Amino acid sequence: MSIPQKTVSPIKIILSESEMPRQWYNLAADFRSPMLPPLGPDGKPVTPEMMSAIFPMNLIEQEMSSDRWIDIPEEVLSILYKWRPSPLHRAVALERLLDTPARIYYKNESVSPAGSHKPNTAIAQAYYNKVAGIKKLTTETGAGQWGSALSFACSLMGLECKVYMVKVSFEQKPFRKMLMQTWGGSCVASPSSTTNAGRAVLAKDPNCPGSLAIAISEAVEEAVSDPTGKTKYALGSVLNHVMLHQTIIGQETKKQLALAGEKKADVVIACAGGGSNLAGLAFPFCKDKIEGAQIDILAVEPSSCPTLTRGPFAYDIGDMSGMTPLLPMYTLGHEFIPDTIHAGGLRYHGMAPLVSKAVADGLIEPRSIGQTECFEAAIKFARSEGIVPAPESSHAVAMAMREAVKAKEEGKEKVIVFGLSGHGMLDLVGYDKFLSGNLQDHEPSPEQLARSLDCIRNFPKP
């Protein structure tokens, strides 16, 4: 029997334990102008003391730090090492499919036990809370990615975890709830009857389907009302310390590109919802860009929730009811309700202040894509590279394919790097709908966007 012989392609670059990043990178240290502060209801900058009701002081220090590098505790490293450093893959089959001169790489965060990049910060947050003597964390979750990642982290750190899951998702998407419970997390539908916030909503509307804003209110209320002070709240995106914890992604990627023999990346691409996945991959490349490197860094958002591409840079609250400070960020207004696309993780009205600042400063360029193009790209990716991307990650896949086609048109040997933030094993219904022709694209009208910005008219201006 004759078998055609072919050289094994350099399709995967792995790092050893000793090559794991030992510090998080803080982009705030390298901006040319300082970050604007978050503001309280009185319009004055929020103090650490004000935040200490819901976060432990060690995380508040990180939230407010302007240090460029922050050491990663050994115990956090030892748990991250269960699945990290994550692989960087060369997408040779996709390159062949697109017949592009570009070399496409993707950083594969789907290898974590929860299936996404979220555990990178969940483990760190659970650790710092444990060190601070906290026994229980509360949080909210929409489709369930963050709630399951925090349940995972709490189980490994020996903390209790309580997740308020938006009721409509709780009922329609039972699998992530089951996943949280398997990890010992307690998951309840929000609005619930166990908090004042939840009861108030149910009194007005017993059939309320819930929202992230209500779920945040319930989770924060449970944290602040624990008389022992041993319960705190955890957030999966938006805040500075969350961005920080994700920067191991980009640091690893840079080492891996060097091992692959690439002098630099030409295009870096990640999807952006609250901003943590984008920040994780992109911020270490932003540092190079600040130091003079020529890199196109693209934030990809759904055209149904075009925060960076169509929203103003303004002060807005992070939730819908004002439990959070006013944050300086791109926003569609906290009353904006995006279409129910399958990339649930990208349906956020605002954007992390650090990411917003990077966009305002021209370090990161925003782009938007409709979900049908994303699913089409994701299926091409799955059938060539093998991994089924999460609907969120499919936005980066689609943009990478656009850039690879552009490189072909320009005849340029570009190095394109994108973030595969998670796998789609629990999102197959979206694929099924796309394959059976039942998915559409929806963009908000200019009138809808103008209307939803009404709610921030009286807030302070940046």
Added chain:
Amino acid sequence: MSIPQKTVSPIKIILSESEMPRQWYNLAADFRSPMLPPLGPDGKPVTPEMMSAIFPMNLIEQEMSSDRWIDIPEEVLSILYKWRPSPLHRAVALERLLDTPARIYYKNESVSPAGSHKPNTAIAQAYYNKVAGIKKLTTETGAGQWGSALSFACSLMGLECKVYMVKVSFEQKPFRKMLMQTWGGSCVASPSSTTNAGRAVLAKDPNCPGSLAIAISEAVEEAVSDPTGKTKYALGSVLNHVMLHQTIIGQETKKQLALAGEKKADVVIACAGGGSNLAGLAFPFCKDKIEGAQIDILAVEPSSCPTLTRGPFAYDIGDMSGMTPLLPMYTLGHEFIPDTIHAGGLRYHGMAPLVSKAVADGLIEPRSIGQTECFEAAIKFARSEGIVPAPESSHAVAMAMREAVKAKEEGKEKVIVFGLSGHGMLDLVGYDKFLSGNLQDHEPSPEQLARSLDCIRNFPKP
């Protein structure tokens, strides 16, 4: 802020590309007595020509080979390298939980894009069929693990894939069907109206829920009735060449144990349904045992389908209707219908002839466990080690925990290695049922086992 410092534990052992096994290991070459041949309906050994209607000749050569080592083609290696070598983890958190002197390691096959060990042979089979000029593969699937793995492999190799999925699973478990379709596989409910076999069943019973036997008949019929000869059939377990393709698992594990500083494994554990996962991990250790090493190699099956622990070694057919040859194996009789446990991949009446021979020769010891103990163990594992095991893999987890407790009782520093054949992301309903107290154990009665063996009474005896 003070952070407790701790040394990073050696919790994961990875191999580089250059350390990937380059050959498959064939245990048949090292048995002290020859394998019994498969027999045709006439009681005479099956010839390669008889098999060539459904398999390409290059795979039939492997099926019948007695060579000890068989080269892995470079193109197969280059695709396996997308996720291989798979990590070997040290289960330090589980050891701590069990307070055991044993060192527990697990080989993590859940990192493949399909989430299990199945792609190891799916890629190889798709490759050999492609080399033989085949354009399309047909197969059957129960819960969908094998069907999705073959769809994945065919999409990467550029082959068509047609999966006959047992109708009751097709309707109750839509997610693996969606996964197959995402990879471009065509998945139909069996019995279907597109084959003679399917139509005959439907004529008798239009509401027939289907069975693996019927699905095999349909898949084989489609393969043999393609007038161009470009369609073949693929099987995900039981056959010799499938066992062969999985032996990279155990070969990698042995290298990784050496890197971890372990001189030898004392106990090797894997779950066994058709036998391919067990063979993959255990056969390279069987070789050491034949050469004199002291190793307990344990095959773990569900107590509801106790093929190895309660069945005789006999000639039986591999399906329910006699489309396959008579295979020399442990069997419960092809009419045995096991309880509908969540470990669907372990519900098989027979066992791979190579595994059966290894058990008959005393190289491998069989054990059985009920599913509630398995789910309880899996949850302890998920909450300490982080990964949610597939229900099949939970049988190995439970047995590893039994052995770790035994090591503690004996005060022995044993090295326990088990196979984590896949993750449970698409099996969360089983976890939910267990956590809500809705799972029971079922063992067949001696009378039921005796009755189900009636059907093999007139077959030739080994």
